[in-house]
Amino acid sequence: MGDTQDISVKGLDDFSEKYLISNEDKDEYISVSGGQKASKEALRKYAETRKTDFIKRSGGFAEDLIAFIIEQKMMRQLSDRETVFALALTNINLRHAYGSTQGNEDKVTPERREALLKEFDEVCWGAQQFWEANT
Secondary structure, three states: OOOOOOOOOOOOOHHHHHHOOOOOOOOOOOOOOOHHHOOHHHHHHHHHHHHHHHHHHHHHHHHHHHHHHHHHHHHHOOOHHHHHHHHHHHHHHHHHHHOOOOOOOOOOOHHHHHHHHHHHHHHHHHHHHHHHHHO
């Protein structure tokens, strides 16, 4: 993914916008004005730019994580199996933390926890779909 200008957005769809692209992100270089009167083309360009930015940011982070994992694997002299186990355990921990109260016991009901875990799983499924569409 890196710094290339030709970033494929194949595989990112409405699902990805809902779960993978935060509504809190601020795009500085695309402005859509006119509210509901904004043209469909302006809204399409805005959505496409958000997808591309998401791919660049998360793809760059993924590349950095892979480089770190390879470095740590060599430094610790880990086998492939040990590395895969460690990454699987890390992902299990991430999922647990994503659905946990994280110090906000009064804010995360059992129903909210289940919704967060479902969201985590859907994000992972979206990443799988993106990977399959682009490899």
